[in-house]
Amino acid sequence: DSGVTQTPKHLITATGQRVTLRCSPRSGDLSVYWYQQSLDQGLQFLIQYYNGEERAKGNILERFSAQQFPDLHSELNLSSLELGDSALYFCASSVDTGGHSGNTIYFGEGSWLTVV
């Protein structure tokens, strides 16, 4: 158990709909990362938040957005869903205090999204 909690574990929804994936980082971790893993794309970095602020953005579509709340949990919002958005979405967290190198990133077990 990595200590990173993701909900829901599985989600089936229709095209055009909107879903929210939730992540609780490990206790004390300030950074949250979101990754997408589809069959043909491997693990793709989407976005990182650090202590409530966006720190890095990767291959995240404009239909997707994320935020990190004061209690440090994070949500990934996916809207106008398309069939191609079907994937595993992973959340990860790290201490990432800045100025300290080598902070390990721990992953949750993922949220399976199926768009039909």
Next chain:
Amino acid sequence: DAKTTQPPSMDCAEGRAANLPCNHSTISGNEYVYWYRQIHSQGPQYIIHGLKNNETNEMASLIITEDRKSSTLILPHATLRDTAVYYCIVRLAGGSTGGSEKLVFGKGMKLTVNP
């Protein structure tokens, strides 16, 4: 883009040591080598990391060459449960600039441990 090169696959006999190679010829001085593995769509699992010295923990050993251009992950006694995709990742240390220390995954290497 991933900055590492791994063979696509490798087989290993159960109980034997598994030596997983990784090339990272363009690594810079402030980048760490990290190893993760992913067992059948589970969340990637952290194994070990190092900067320039060899490292060992309860899961594995990491051997980094002196020039830091390659490394080897060693699983000393492979079991069937070690069958997974292994990722070697070079990770930028954010340091005082507060830059992102995100992990960039490549295709990894499928290790199959055979009975």
